[in-house]
Amino acid sequence: MSKYIKQKQGAEEFPDLSKHNNHMAKVLTKEIYGKLRDKQTPSGYTLDDVIQTGVDNPGHPFIMTVGCVAGDEESYTVFKDLLDPIISDRHGGYKPDDKHKTDLNFENLKGGDDLDPNYVLSSRVRTGRSIKGFTLPPHNSRGERRLIEKLSVEALTSLDGEFKGKSSLSLTTSCLTSPSCSSTFRHNDNKTFLVWVNEEDHLRVISMQQGGNMREVFRRFCVGLTKIEDIFKKHNHGFMWNEHLGYILTCPSNLGTGLRGGVHVKLPKLSTHAKFEEILTRLRLQKRGTGGVDTASVGGVFDISNADRLGSSEVAQVQLVVDGVKLMVEMEKKLEKGEAIDSMIPSQK
Known part of the structure; x- marks a missing residue:
């Protein structure tokens, strides 16, 4: 079964997000899922690990939740095709080439x-x-x-x-x-x-x-x-x-x-x-x-x-x-x- 699912690029594994209201559900498509589901970070964190919290928790009645979490520093690079649009959506259009400012003075x-x-x-x-x-x-x-x-x-x-x-x-x-x-x-x-x-x-x-x-x-x-x-x-x-x-x-x-x-x-x-x-x-x-x-x-x-x-x-x-x-x-x-x-x-x- 796992071999069959892999050949189908995970279509059978794609989560039902029809009743979800979070940033992950807005961004994740079958195409993105198929592209990323076989990838993992050096520590073994997978796409399904990234999105599980947003699959389990459809949303919040008053605030727009994110619906995903990183498992390590490399998650933001390996799964950037999903996370970059989520970051942009959550942070007012922040782009993949934008630079952040730090000032703790x-x-x-x-x-x-x-x-x-x-x-x-x-x-x-x-x-x-x-x-x-x-x-x-x-x-x-x-x-x-x-x-x-x-x-x-x-x-x-x-x-x-x-x-x-x-x-x-x-x-x-x-x-x-x-x-x-x-x-x-x-x-x-x-x-x-x-x-x-x-x-x-x-x-x-x-x-x-x-x-x-x-x-x-x-x-x-x-x-x-x-x-x-x-x-x-x-x-x-x-x-x-x-x-x-x-x-x-x-x-x-x-x-x-x-x-x-x-x-x-x-x-x-x-x-x-x-x-x-x-x-x-x-x-x-x-x-x-x-x-x-x-x-x-x-x-x-x-x-x-x-x-x-x-x-x-x-x-x-x-x-x-x-x-x-x-x-x-x-x-x-x-x-x-x-x-x-x-x-x-x-x-x-």
């Missing part, structure tokens, strides 16, 4: 330390990182996950100063992604810098604190990331990065910076304004409830963050959040006074 951020704490309740910046020399979490072996955890714990334990801390838990027997994986969650003593090892990505790095000082949050984020990568490089394991896709991560939606800079901000008046959604779009921002993607606002408090990941730098993306949130808070204050905000609606960023 926090001093290039303008302002960010003056967001009104009466409205901005907390600030956070997070990203993911993949360690060179290992396959990605969807394709990791148990041994790889253990080595990644060992290397990461050694690196994080050596951090000092404001980054000194401890591992708060290990999920060795109850990891979300595999019943036999190793996963560690580590935070500094102030719980303002956190690293999660072996989750969706090798590393998930988070800087956060109460109030509206996004500049301080971003400074800690940039400094901490640089310190961590320097330690990994000493072990000949830097982070996956190239000039086209920026930082390589498991989900194509996070390529580039992988960065999500967000604040919890009170906007009860503005959020009910007829042009609220349009304002967010023009500012290149997105909103969530404070509990995540599928949650609603409570008391007019929203999680506002950057919409972009690929094609612009970390500094540029956080700058959009700082400037956009500052403007929206000013709008909120105007509306509280019963004044119009029509003249404040921004042009498209």
Whole structure:
């Protein structure tokens, strides 16, 4: 049977995507499937591995999901005929020959330390990182996950100063992604810098604190990331990065910076304004409830963050959040006074 299917170029293996709504389902055709189904990366990751999550999960009622994941750094090259159109679709027309910008110099951020704490309740910046020399979490072996955890714990334990801390838990027997994986969650003593090892990505790095000082949050984020990568490089394991896709991560939606800079901000008046959604779009921002993607606002408090990941730098993306949130808070204050905000609606960023 397998020989027969191979001769037919996989037509009998092509998934039924008729009820699916994700980027993979939009792009994948029988022709692309036939061209790629016999290919694999050096670590053995196949096209069916790439698309399985999107086959199993038809879509989401509120957001357009990606529907595929990489299993290693080479996935983005071997399966580029599928992934390039998905990346373009997900990242606003990003082309196969476009170059990504990386800027982790926090001093290039303008302002960010003056967001009104009466409205901005907390600030956070997070990203993911993949360690060179290992396959990605969807394709990791148990041994790889253990080595990644060992290397990461050694690196994080050596951090000092404001980054000194401890591992708060290990999920060795109850990891979300595999019943036999190793996963560690580590935070500094102030719980303002956190690293999660072996989750969706090798590393998930988070800087956060109460109030509206996004500049301080971003400074800690940039400094901490640089310190961590320097330690990994000493072990000949830097982070996956190239000039086209920026930082390589498991989900194509996070390529580039992988960065999500967000604040919890009170906007009860503005959020009910007829042009609220349009304002967010023009500012290149997105909103969530404070509990995540599928949650609603409570008391007019929203999680506002950057919409972009690929094609612009970390500094540029956080700058959009700082400037956009500052403007929206000013709008909120105007509306509280019963004044119009029509003249404040921004042009498209």
